[in-house]
Amino acid sequence: MKNETNVEQYALITGASTGIGYELAKLFAADGYNIIAVARTQDDLERVKQELTAQHGVKVEVLVKDLFGENAASELYEEVKSRGFVVNVLVNDAGQGVYGLFAESDIDQQIKIIHLNIVSLTRLTYYFMKDMLARNEGKILQLASVASETPGPYQAVYHATKAFVLSLTEALISEVKDSAVTLTALQPGATDTDFFAKADMLDSKAVQDKSKLADPAKVARDGYEALMKGDDKIVSGAKNKFQTALGNIMPDTMLADQVRKQQEPVNKKE
Numbered sequence: 001m002k003n004e005t006n007v008e009q010y011a012l013i014t015g016a017s018t019g020i021g022y023e024l025a026k027l028f029a030a031d032g033y034n035i036i037a038v039a040r041t042q043d044d045l046e047r048v049k050q051e052l053t054a055q056h057g058v059k060v061e062v063l064v065k066d067l068f069g070e071n072a073a074s075e076l077y078e079e080v081k082s083r084g085f086v087v088n089v090l091v092n093d094a095g096q097g098v099y100g101l102f103a104e105s106d107i108d109q110q111i112k113i114i115h116l117n118i119v120s121l122t123r124l125t126y127y128f129m130k131d132m133l134a135r136n137e138g139k140i141l142q143l144a145s146v147a148s149e150t151p152g153p154y155q156a157v158y159h160a161t162k163a164f165v166l167s168l169t170e171a172l173i174s175e176v177k178d179s180a181v182t183l184t185a186l187q188p189g190a191t192d193t194d195f196f197a198k199a200d201m202l203d204s205k206a207v208q209d210k211s212k213l214a215d216p217a218k219v220a221r222d223g224y225e226a227l228m229k230g231d232d233k234i235v236s237g238a239k240n241k242f243q244t245a246l247g248n249i250m251p252d253t254m255l256a257d258q259v260r261k262q263q264e265p266v267n268k269k270e
């Protein structure tokens, strides 16, 4: 669906520099949305800005922000407001995981993941959704995951954060259903991005066969179309839809054991 209003529309996308967020930024720009692109790495964001302005003639604002930070989401919101931008679409894409057995992991890193995936996402949703409700206009796309539906041994905290994202989003959809504001949860399966390298997960059995990983452009397209239609959620990919449906009828303990076998390291010490 094209942005055919005469008024400039802004999409704020956290994690717009690489992977699924970058692919989403391209789709918004192709439809005429100006972009507020957020991530930690300025050079990557500047590259995205150059590309999207050259190809689509839209405005791209770069905001460098580390959303691991305690006050980062509040600062981001204040900066957007002080610069006078109205955010018509919020995309909460920035997210990370940590791979490994919970008891052997770095607890400070796990807490940072909770901060990025839950606390910053919740704050941004809160601030921008309030403004959207006041205008009775706006859309929010939340990066959940198929991991939202299953316990995730070797990625226990990550899966739990994505369960939070899905639950929060589904509750808010119900709360705002009498308004014109919509929220959509995008649930990708394993997708070919930098996610696994960042999570130190390249030894996991789940990511050995790159041909089984989804194309981030296809995932973004699924999410974008669902968002524009105002759908509640979208599981990207037929196989993921099937596995999610199957997961919903399996006991969680059995699911957890199945996921543990899929996620364990290739050279697991017995």
Ligand SMILES: NC(=O)c1ccc[n+]([C@@H]2O[C@H](COP(=O)([O-])OP(=O)(O)OC[C@H]3O[C@@H](n4cnc5c(N)ncnc54)[C@H](OP(=O)(O)O)[C@@H]3O)[C@@H](O)[C@H]2O)c1
Binding pocket: 014, 015, 016, 017, 018, 019, 020, 021, 038, 039, 040, 041, 044, 065, 066, 067, 068, 092, 093, 094, 095, 096, 097, 116, 143, 144, 145, 146, 187, 188, 189, 190, 191, 192, 193, 194, 195, 196, 198, 216
């Ligand atoms: N790939 C998958 O298999 C998969 C599956 C389901 C769901 N997802 C979800 O999809 C979302 C995007 O992940 P991706 O796969 O596209 O990974 P990605 O390629 O690593 O992209 C992550 C994006 O978020 C930014 N980011 C990471 N940490 C950040 C921080 N602390 N503060 C601000 N920005 C930060 C990154 O830029 P900088 O590093 O420069 O900050 C980058 O722009 C995540 O929420 C992830 O959980 C991914």
